[in-house]
Amino acid sequence: MNRPVDVVVIGGGQAGLAAGYHLRRLGIDFVLLDAQTGPGGAWRHAWDSLRLFSPAAYSSLPGRLMPPQAGRPSPDAAHVTEYLSAYERRYELPVERPVRVRAVRRDGERLRVETDSGVRSARVVVSATGTWWRPFLPAVPGSDAFRGRRLHTADYRGPAEFAGQRVVVVGGGNSGAQIAADLAGHADLTWVTRREPRFLPDGIDGRALFDAATARRQALDAGLPDTGGVAGLGDIVAVPPVRAARDQGLLKAQPMFTRLSAHGPVWADGTGADADVIIWCTGFRPALSHLAPLGLRDRHGHIPTAGTRALGEPRLHLLGYGDWTGPASATLIGVGRPARDMAKEIAARLS
Numbered sequence: 001m002n003r004p005v006d007v008v009v010i011g012g013g014q015a016g017l018a019a020g021y022h023l024r025r026l027g028i029d030f031v032l033l034d035a036q037t038g039p040g041g042a043w044r045h046a047w048d049s050l051r052l053f054s055p056a057a058y059s060s061l062p063g064r065l066m067p068p069q070a071g072r073p074s075p076d077a078a079h080v081t082e083y084l085s086a087y088e089r090r091y092e093l094p095v096e097r098p099v100r101v102r103a104v105r106r107d108g109e110r111l112r113v114e115t116d117s118g119v120r121s122a123r124v125v126v127s128a129t130g131t132w133w134r135p136f137l138p139a140v141p142g143s144d145a146f147r148g149r150r151l152h153t154a155d156y157r158g159p160a161e162f163a164g165q166r167v168v169v170v171g172g173g174n175s176g177a178q179i180a181a182d183l184a185g186h187a188d189l190t191w192v193t194r195r196e197p198r199f200l201p202d203g204i205d206g207r208a209l210f211d212a213a214t215a216r217r218q219a220l221d222a223g224l225p226d227t228g229g230v231a232g233l234g235d236i237v238a239v240p241p242v243r244a245a246r247d248q249g250l251l252k253a254q255p256m257f258t259r260l261s262a263h264g265p266v267w268a269d270g271t272g273a274d275a276d277v278i279i280w281c282t283g284f285r286p287a288l289s290h291l292a293p294l295g296l297r298d299r300h301g302h303i304p305t306a307g308t309r310a311l312g313e314p315r316l317h318l319l320g321y322g323d324w325t326g327p328a329s330a331t332l333i334g335v336g337r338p339a340r341d342m343a344k345e346i347a348a349r350l351s
């Protein structure tokens with residue numbers, strides 16, 4: 001058994017680091033366990049042309065501004081990984097990796113954290129494991145019949161391997177638009193979205209999304225009408241590569257198909273297209289399987305929380321994942337506030 005600690009943080013991506021920053025400031029004894037071989041969390045796995053939807057300064061964790069990236073108003077994923085790596089070093093955050101947490105169980109007054117390299121005992125556990133590790137693919141009739149490759153956003157690395165191939169990109173969010181823009185001109189592209197793509201006006205970036213998410217949460221908390229939040233603004237931030245492809249007329253979307261045949265998508269009117277590859281840019285779900293022994297999930301697969309604290313287990317906090325753990329808490333700039341509030345709550349509990 002490793003040394004018992006007061007707090008185990010599971011995950012060393014941006015959410016885990018923001019938690020570490022605030023726990024350290026409050027003098028709490030903690031350790032971060034991260035399954036990756038190096039810093040950066042999900043950003044280590046993103047494709048080269050991915051661009052942040054906010055300028056660097058608006059993509060910062062608490063305490064330290066992200067420096068701008070030379071020549072890039074919208075930084076890329078490698079820049080974020082470098083920033084997170086420097087952040088970890090600067091605040092001397094005690095990250096152990098690669099350590100994968102397999103299960104968290106109740107163990108009397110404490111929680112037992114079972115990992116692939118031993119057991120940790122903690123008074124409080126923070127789960128900050130993100131979503132990248134649980135790609136979501138919708139069920140579409142005929143999926144098994146399709147003979148081409150079936151990929152997800154999480155598998156995409158760049159356009160080179162698709163040169164000249166017939167590629168269908170599914171999804172009208174930022175990932176779908178950015179990957180479609182990346183492939184346009186390299187592959188024979190069909191972009192498919194459930195509704196007409198909704199680009200945010202040029203010049204509106206992640207700052208506006210953050211403000212909208214915060215305003216919505218504040219309105220709901222105050223019992224005021226739902227402001228609609230981010231959804232009211234549009235779905236796609238027109239980062240420079242997306243804007244360029246759109247302006248060249250390369251981002252024309254088809255409606256969603258109703259089924260797949262062996263050869264590719266088939267639409268409701270019976271027309272079809274041949275495809276070598278389908279890339280599903282259809283989102284992610286929270287990576288929570290290590291918490292299964294605690295039996296806390298609701299029927300939507302979420303763990304109900306008050307702020308970040310699990311309602312069914314007050315020694316467990318969830319950070320990141322989505323708005324249900326704090327407004328915009330799955331973004332770089334948004335995770336700082338819930339991390340701060342969480343650290344205060346943990347300090348009160350430990351004392």
Ligand code: FAD
Pocket residue numbers: 010011012013014015016033034035036040041042043050051052053054059099100101102128129130131132133153174175206287290319320321330331332333
């Ligand atoms: P992650 O980065 O996924 O980190 C979780 C860490 O926990 C990982 O290192 C993982 O290996 C580890 N882990 C998981 N399970 C275990 C386990 N059982 N045991 C131990 N370790 C474990 N946000 C922005 O602010 N700006 C953007 O422009 C932006 N663009 C995005 C574009 C895309 C395509 C996507 C998918 C997301 C984007 N986001 C953006 C959202 C957000 O910033 C990321 O999803 C972010 O990676 C979430 O950070 P996290 O720390 O919660 O999770």
